[in-house]
Every structure is written in structure tokens, then in C-alpha cells.
Amino acid sequence: MHIALTKTIHTDFNLGDNLLLERLKADDRKVFTMLFEYYYTGLVIFADRYMHDTELAEDIVQSVFVRLWENRHAIKSSSIRYYLANSVKNNCIDVVRKKETQGKYVQRQMNQTTDHGEDFWAESELKHMIETAISDLPPRCREIFILSRYEGLKSHEIAEKLQLSQRTVENQITKALKILRKELKDYLFNFFLTF
Amino acid sequence: MGENISNYELLFVKEIEGNLSVSEKAELEEWLREPQNRIVYEEQKKLWTSVDDLRKMKTIDKKKALKKVEARLFGRFSIHPIKRMERAAAILFIPLLLSTLWMFYNSYPSGTIKNETVYNTIEIPSGTRSSFTLPDGTFVYLNAGSTLKYPVVFGEDDRHVELNGEAWFEVKKDNLHPFIVSTSDINIKVLGTSFNCSAYAYDTKIETALVEGKVEISGKNGKNSFLMEPGELAVFSKQVKTIEKTRTNLDKYIAWKSGKLMFRDDPMDKVIEKLDRWYNVEFQVDDPEILNYTYSATFSGESLDQVLKMLSLSAPISFQFLPRERLDDKEYGVQIIKLTKK
Numbered sequence: 001m002h003i004a005l006t007k008t009i010h011t012d013f014n015l016g017d018n019l020l021l022e023r024l025k026a027d028d029r030k031v032f033t034m035l036f037e038y039y040y041t042g043l044v045i046f047a048d049r050y051m052h053d054t055e056l057a058e059d060i061v062q063s064v065f066v067r068l069w070e071n072r073h074a075i076k077s078s079s080i081r082y083y084l085a086n087s088v089k090n091n092c093i094d095v096v097r098k099k100e101t102q103g104k105y106v107q108r109q110m111n112q113t114t115d116h117g118e119d120f121w122a123e124s125e126l127k128h129m130i131e132t133a134i135s136d137l138p139p140r141c142r143e144i145f146i147l148s149r150y151e152g153l154k155s156h157e158i159a160e161k162l163q164l165s166q167r168t169v170e171n172q173i174t175k176a177l178k179i180l181r182k183e184l185k186d187y188l189f190n191f192f193l194t195f
Numbered sequence: 196m197g198e199n200i201s202n203y204e205l206l207f208v209k210e211i212e213g214n215l216s217v218s219e220k221a222e223l224e225e226w227l228r229e230p231q232n233r234i235v236y237e238e239q240k241k242l243w244t245s246v247d248d249l250r251k252m253k254t255i256d257k258k259k260a261l262k263k264v265e266a267r268l269f270g271r272f273s274i275h276p277i278k279r280m281e282r283a284a285a286i287l288f289i290p291l292l293l294s295t296l297w298m299f300y301n302s303y304p305s306g307t308i309k310n311e312t313v314y315n316t317i318e319i320p321s322g323t324r325s326s327f328t329l330p331d332g333t334f335v336y337l338n339a340g341s342t343l344k345y346p347v348v349f350g351e352d353d354r355h356v357e358l359n360g361e362a363w364f365e366v367k368k369d370n371l372h373p374f375i376v377s378t379s380d381i382n383i384k385v386l387g388t389s390f391n392c393s394a395y396a397y398d399t400k401i402e403t404a405l406v407e408g409k410v411e412i413s414g415k416n417g418k419n420s421f422l423m424e425p426g427e428l429a430v431f432s433k434q435v436k437t438i439e440k441t442r443t444n445l446d447k448y449i450a451w452k453s454g455k456l457m458f459r460d461d462p463m464d465k466v467i468e469k470l471d472r473w474y475n476v477e478f479q480v481d482d483p484e485i486l487n488y489t490y491s492a493t494f495s496g497e498s499l500d501q502v503l504k505m506l507s508l509s510a511p512i513s514f515q516f517l518p519r520e521r522l523d524d525k526e527y528g529v530q531i532i533k534l535t536k537k
Contacts, residue, residue, distance in 0.1 A: 062264050065264050069268050123249070154212050171205065174207070177243070181238055181239060
């Protein structure tokens with residue numbers, strides 16, 4: 001149910017792309033701000049997979065937005081989402097290559113990042129997907145999963161905190177993962193499977 | 196089958212947390228040989244990192260980033276109309292007072308390693324600026340906190356100098372002996388021209404502004420070279436290792452050599468950095484928000500106190516001179532100025 005909702009939101013935004021692009025070309029700064037707020041954090045995380053350096057990832061994404069505004073009249077792409085993701089990706093690859101020629105990066109890191117493909121979610125999309133799915137978990141299972149994934153606690157720390165055995169905690173996390181994986185299958189993994 | 200997956204998924208949690216025993220690791224690897232299992236494993240990992248991603252996204256300061264981007268695109272942020280008028284007045288009432296420049300000439304021979312080359316090093320401390328002429332007749336004006344190293348006698352092939360900081364060059368024309376300025380990351384090759392180069396070691400950028408003639412910019416190894424035309428600005432980013440060339444008004448890049456301090460939509464951190472060097476003081480900023488303001492003004496010969504007053508009129512900032520610390524040797528430490536949000 002909630003998944004269907006997510007999909008609708010996502011598609012609506014894509015459908016609105018033509019209109020948004022039109023507004024952008026008409027120098028509408030509000031649309032620029034809106035796009036920035038919607039996509040910025042997601043793109044930083046996307047860039048960080050290539051860069052392994054959040055500060056540098058932020059610099060790259062900021063430059064991409066600067067160029068989005070500067071080149072707004074020349075944009076041919078019909079999808080802003082695709083345009084942004086692609087620009088960020090190309091910039092990252094350029095920078096990584098430059099660093100590689102300076103011997104700062106090893107080839108291995110490049111290979112690791114290629115299999116992420118075009119996988120990129122805006123923060124609100126990811127938040128909506130994951131948090132609605134988590135709220136559907138059985139209470140105990142949810143509590144443990146949140147302690148593990150949101151508060152970054154290790155299984156034995158959670159076990160101590162909740163007076164449970166470590167085995168039970170591991171079981172609950174496993175159970176949560178299994179449920180979430182099924183719930184989010186179509187959304188989180190479609191990129192991966194088509195890559 | 197269901198039982199099997201469950202057992203394996205447990206291993207996944209252990210693996211992530213680094214609690215996998217040797218036999219469990221072997222068990223996991225064995226299990227992963229099945230392509231079907233491999234997919235489950237990758238999906239699991241994907242899910243795990245997606246939750247991590249979401250957590251990281253929440254820690255990113257989106258507002259600050261947007262302000263930075265807006266500053267780059269649209270310049271200063273809205274300043275109240277009245278304050279804007281006050282600022283205009285500040286620019287209009289520039290006293291045509293050329294500050295007396297005194298020279299700190301620290302010339303000494305150093306290094307006789309190769310070819311018996313003897314170098315001069317000219318060091319200009321913060322708070323002063325200085326001009327001089329090199330052995331080939333090239334005029335150099337060195338900005339505060341900068342160092343220029345050059346051979347007492349230029350080599351047979353070229354005229355090579357090393358710059359750390361900011362300098363204005365009016366290079367004597369000599370087609371047979373190119374004039375080369377080395378900075379930490381790039382080289383600028385000149386035939387005969389006037390240009391400004393700002394290459395402070397602690398800066399993230401190296402800026403070259405070409406006013407006249409032609410220069411060629413290249414990496415330290417001489418590769419990736421390109422030519423600049425008059426009126427162009429080349430900005431090298433030390434972080435990203437790329438250079439961007441734009442055509443822009445170069446006034447603010449060369450104003451300093453006429454004793455003017457010029458800001459054009461410059462972010463406050465740049466403004467502070469320049470004032471640091473210009474007046475040999477230090478700033479203490481309480482609220483990082485201040486660094487997001489941008490500022491435009493021209494000063495010519497104003498005292499630091501006057502400049503700061505002007506600054507506090509056009510941005511919501513107040514300033515305070517902190518008492519100077521007395522050092523052991525009876526001298527006073529550098530003046531520190533505290534900036535706070537109004």
C-alpha cells in the first residue's frame with residue numbers, strides 16, 4: 001500500500017520535469033531552490049560512493065547545481081533527475097581519474113564503485129520508503145533494528161541494553177532485514193538487477 | 196530452503212559487525228557460490244547501505260550548501276535597503292589617500308646546490324606590500340604575506356621565479372627567454388605581459404588574472420597546458436585539481452596593487468582572509484553563519500577601524516578588539532578581533 005504511494009510520488013515528480021525545466025528556463029529561482037532541496041543530499045551520497053570523501057562529494061554536487069543554473073537555457077535532457085545524476089557521476093569519474101593519474105587512488109576503488117550503477121535516491125524518497133517499511137515491522141523487531149541501524153549500536157550492545165541474548169538480537173535484525181528486503185524489493189533493487 | 200536462508204542471513208549480520216569466525220566465513224562463502232544466493236546477499240547489502248545512506252543524508256547541512264551555491268551564483272544576500280545606501284556612501288567617500296607603503300626587504304643569498312645558482316628571496320610580511328624590479332627589468336609588486344624566490348642571475352634558457360602568495364607582474368618582453376612563475380601546483384609561462392597571480396599556500400585556489408599579452412598555464416610537469424587571453428581569469432582548484440577559465444571583470448584581482456582593498460560579492464571568509472593579511476591582524480568568528488555573508492566594497496587607505504565599521508553597517512555583524520596578549524619577551528601578540536552576529 002505505502003509502496004504504491006511512494007511510487008506515485010516519485011513518478012509525479014518525474015512527470016513534472018518538463019514543467020520544472022520550463023520554469024527553470026524562465027529564470028525561476030524558486031524552482032532552482034526546490035530542486036536543490038529535493039536532490040542535494042541524495043546526490044552527495046551518490047557522489048560519495050565514487051569519492052569516499054564527503055566534503056569533496058559536496059563540492060562536486062554544488063558545482064553541478066551551479067552549472068545547472070548557468071546552463072539552464074541549454075539543457076536538452078527531458079529529465080532533470082537524470083541530468084543531475086549523470087552530471088554528478090561524470091564529474092566524479094573525471095576527478096577520480098585525475099587523482100588516479102597522480103597515484104592517489106587505486107584501481108580497485110574504481111571497480112568497487114562501478115557496480116552501483118545509476119542507483120540514486122532523493123532523501124525524501126528513501127526516507128519515505130524505508131521509514132514506512134520499518135513502521136510495519138513487529139514492535140520488538142523494529143526497536144532492535146532502529147537501535148542497530150539508526151543509532152549504530154552493535155548486537156552485543158543492544159543485547160546488553162535490552163537484557164537479551166546476542167543471539168536473539170541477531171535473529172531479530174535478520175528477521176527485520178528479511179521483511180524489509182521483501183517489502184522494498186521492487187524499489188531498492190530494480191537498478192541493481194537491470195545493471 | 197527457508198531454514199537455510201535464515202541461517203545464512205544471520206551470518207550476514209555477523210559479517211557486517213565483524214564477528215564472523217573462520218568456519219562461519221567458509222560457510223558463507225560456500226553458500227554464496229549459488230547465483231541465487233548471491234542475489235539475496237547483494238540485496239541484503241544494498242538494503243543495509245540504503246539505511247546507512249539515509250542516516251548520512253540527515254547529517255548533511257543542506258541549508259549551508261544552498262547558501263554557498265547561491266553566493267556563487269547570485270552574489271550577496273539581501274541587505275536592507277537603508278544599509279545598502281550606507282554602503283554606497285562608504286564607497287563614494289573613499290579618501291584618495293595612498294597609504295605609505297614600507298618595504299620589508301629581506302634579501303639574502305641562499306642555496307648554491309646546482310649550477311652555482313644563487314637565489315634571492317623577498318619576503319613581505321602581513322600588513323605591508325612592496326614593489327621591486329628583477330634583474331631582467333621585470334616589475335614585481337608583491338602583496339602582503341608573500342614570498343618570491345628568484346636567481347640573482349637568470350639562467351640561459353628561461354627566467355624562472357617561485358611564488359608563494361600574491362604578486363602582480365609586468366614582465367619585460369624577451370621572446371628568447373620565457374618568464375616562468377612556479378606556484379605549488381601550476382606553472383605560468385610568459386613572453387611579455389602584465390598579470391596577477393594569487394597562490395597562497397593555505398588557499399584552496401590559485402588565481403591568475405591576465406591583463407595584457409599572453410600567458411601559458413600548465414601543470415608542474417609542463418603537461419595539460421593552455422593559453423590565456425587578456426581579460427581572462429584562470430582559477431585552479433587544489434582540491435579537485437582542475438582549472439576553470441572565465442572572462443570577467445579583473446578589477447578586484449588587481450586593485451591591491453593600487454593600494455585598494457576591493458571586494459565584489461566575496462564570501463566573508465575570503466574577506467577576513469584578505470583583511471588578515473592587509474592589516475596583520477587575526478579574526479575570531481563566533482558564528483559560522485557569518486562566513487556565509489557576501490560583501491562588496493572598495494577601500495582605499497581607510498584604517499582597519501573604519502573598514503570594520505563599514506563592514507558592520509552592511510552586514511549584521513558587530514566587532515570587538517580583544518585586549519592584546521602580552522608575550523614573555525615584553526612584546527604584544529597579534530591583534531585579535533572578534534566578530535559576532537548582531
